[in-house]
Amino acid sequence: MASKSNNGFLILNIVLIAVLLWMVGNWSYYKIRGKRLHGALTSAEFEKDMRKAQLIDIREKKDFKASHILGARNFPYTQIKTWQNELRHDMPIYLYETGENLSIRIALRLKKAGYADVKWLKGGYGEWEGKKTKKKTED
Incomplete structure (x- = not known):
């Protein structure tokens, strides 16, 4: 036994x-x-040029609503097939999420689809040191 x-x-x-x-x-x-x-950007590098790029938050909607970088669009990584073709090929794409691995995976996929300039926030949103954020306010 x-x-x-x-x-x-x-x-x-x-x-x-x-x-x-x-x-x-x-x-x-x-x-x-x-x-x-070679796509990882520090917070300072990310913030410096993010206004000239397509800023994409790939976290889920509830995380985006709680807090996000000002000017970002929320395109959850789970729905990449629906939003991938909405991106412009002539502008850089800046991605961020909670960490880095999903950003790298999405960057690889976008590069394969023909997007030339894809970068991501090194360390993810938790490492963001920029001041340009929007947080959900309590009622």
């Missing part, structure tokens, strides 16, 4: 380790791809 329990525990551990390795590998893959794109 104890060996069945031990086998189940061993299988569970193997599955958890495999999932953890996949997550770390996935994260590393997009970090490396992101560095090759």
